Amino acid sequence: MIEQSKRANVGHIGSSLSVADILGTLYAGVLQGGGPSDPERDRFVLSKGHASLALYAALHETGVIDGEELASFCVDGSRLGTHPDHVLPGVDFSTGSLGHGLSLATGSALAARLSGSPRRTFALMSDAECNEGSVWEAVMFAAHHELASLVLIVDVNGQQALGYTHEVLDLSPLDEKWRAFGWDVHTVDGHDCDAMRAVLDGLAPTGAPHVLLARTVFGRGVSYMEREIAWHYLPMDDRQYAAALSELAVAESRREVAA
């Protein structure tokens, strides 16, 4: 992600780092199915499409797209833009307009019910995306129809493009909102893959739809980006790039030692 972001000289790094552990968890065995062309595969909607780089990394790690394609990020004529396009294998839906993805996922979950399929639909949304009224249309529908095969993860990093969510349009108390709308609510650490996996594996197959409110750190892993609004849009200069690689490499080696 860091390499591609630097080469392409584009931003949205902070938003992608924020959800990297969530995508890592989903793509390390939670999403079921026989690949992008299997009609019975679990569906995944990256509703916060601006974190496409994290999705491309996951698709690369799972062998859906090769290194050459990954390296075409934002190159003229590429299928890999800063928002995902469904022409790319592994991208179920094109996204980028906030407030769209949960409706897509809700329809997908309804389709599974109508056809008697056990497949699940996962959606990943940003917290600021809850500003969009259309989100709550889908929230009400999914709860009313008890679409338990729908699993929504909200990336609660507390930030949006121009400020912190509590300054721009306060969302709190987010958990009580979802509960009031009839969802099965779980608050999790969005960087604790094991904890997220445990919750995802234990979700009830019937009843209310599920939401994981994943507490995350915007720009996670790169100290100068963490919780900094500017890194919603900024690309890195050479010095920042080197620092980011260095910090993430140190973190990775620590993780390996711990394992």
Next chain:
Amino acid sequence: MRRAFVQALTELADRDPRVLLLTGDLGFMAVEPFAERHPERFVNVGVAEQNMVGMATGLAEAGYTPFVYSIATFAALRSYEFIRNGPVLHDLPVRIVGVGPGLDYGANGITHWALEDVAVLRPLPGLAVIAPADDPQTASAVSATAGIAGPAYLRLARMGPAIAGLDGRFALGRAHVLGEGADIALVALGNMAPAAVEAQALLAASGVAARVVIVSCVRPAPTHDLVQALLDVPLALSVESHYVDGGVGSLTAEVVAENGLATRLVRAGVRRSPVGETGSAEFLHDRHGLSARALAATALDQLARKPLPLRRSA
């Protein structure tokens, strides 16, 4: 047309298990036959058009053919971006059904008048835009959607008495011509066909021979039929219950210009803000120059005008 639509859709659903009907809490005294016959394939999503179209996209990706039903302004305009980024962008067989073309909803007022739906939907790549002229053609058009792999918009009038001579014919990319009059062509969009046919009779009484070109499929554009229908007439009058820009008048202008036709075009449609004056659809059509009487008067007035001399360079 609502009942004709629901009957045809119910029959389509009998044949095709993929067909679903979603409504945004509208269709009282219209959608019930479908809901009773296919209760498991009927969903009232509530008053939430954006979510309805978004869900339909998710359903279509999984292999279903959802019809989403609402009043045209809500179906087409409230959810416009979801149509664009959903069924259009993904090329999925979602059918947007909008009831109440143009001024059809009369005294319900301007929030219910779909005066720009065709203009905003017409540019979307791969979206079929269908505006049936009467009940039998509505039934044919619903059947024809079975052959459309991508998305479609159906613009349905509330009532659709049968037009003599049309005989329910409908084909994608085709227009239908009634009469052979060569003085003027009345190019009518969907639900304005009856007014055009009536104007044709009024003109005949004044010694003017008119043909009526019924455009019930806006996209794919009936370019070939329009060229053939306009090739030998000096004047065309487009007729639509829609703002005058972006609909069938604009389509006709494009066809005339792009094919180098000598036909002069006059466009009838809503030209000014209709805010502040309500009433029946008949009253409103007359106020906006769209009643048969007003159309005939416009045609006679325009026929009496001498064409501008062509300016030739030395």
